[in-house]
Amino acid sequence: MPTVAHDGGVVMLSPELAGFTDARFGDFTTGNVLKDGLDVLVAEAEERTSWITEFWQGVDACRATCPAFAFCGGAHAANRYFEHAGRFDGTRTRYCTTAKIALLEGVTRHVRSHAR
Numbered sequence: 707m708p709t710v711a712h713d714g715g716v717v718m719l720s721p722e723l724a725g726f727t728d729a730r731f732g733d734f735t736t737g738n739v740l741k742d743g744l745d746v747l748v749a750e751a752e753e754r755t756s757w758i759t760e761f762w763q764g765v766d767a768c769r770a771t772c773p774a775f776a777f778c779g780g781a782h783a784a785n786r787y788f789e790h791a792g793r794f795d796g797t798r799t800r801y802c803t804t805a806k807i808a809l810l811e812g813v814t815r816h817v818r819s820h821a822r
C-alpha cells in the first residue's frame with residue numbers, strides 16, 4: 707500500500723512512517739513520484755527500500771512464533787518500528803496484542819461458548 711506524501715515522496719506499507727526520519731533508514735521513502743512513476747516505485751520497492759528487508763524478517767519471526775499469524779499476517783510495520791525502538795524485526799506489539807490477539811481470542815472464546 708503506497709502512500710504519496712505532499713512532496714511526492716512515497717512510503718510503502720505504513721502511511722504512519724511518512725514524515726519521520728531514522729538514522730538507518732532515512733525518510734523511509736521508496737522514491738518520489740515527481741521523479742519516477744508510482745508503478746516503478748511499487749515494482750522496485752524491495753530493492754529501493756532497506757527497511758522493508760528488516761520488516762520481512764519480523765514477519766518471518768511472527769510466522770515462526772505467533773499462534774495468531776494465520777489471522778494477522780504479521781503486518782503493521784509502523785507499530786513494529788515505534789514499539790521496538792526503531793526496529794522492524796520485532797514481533798509482538800501492544801497494538802497487535804489488543805487489536806489482533808485479543809480479538810482472535812475473544813471471538814474464539816465466543817464461538818466455543820456457543821458451540822456447546
Ligand code: SF4
Pocket residue numbers: 768769772773774775778779780781782797798799802803806807
Ligand atoms: S499478532 Fe502480533 S506477534 Fe502475532 S503475527 Fe500479528 S504482529 Fe506478529
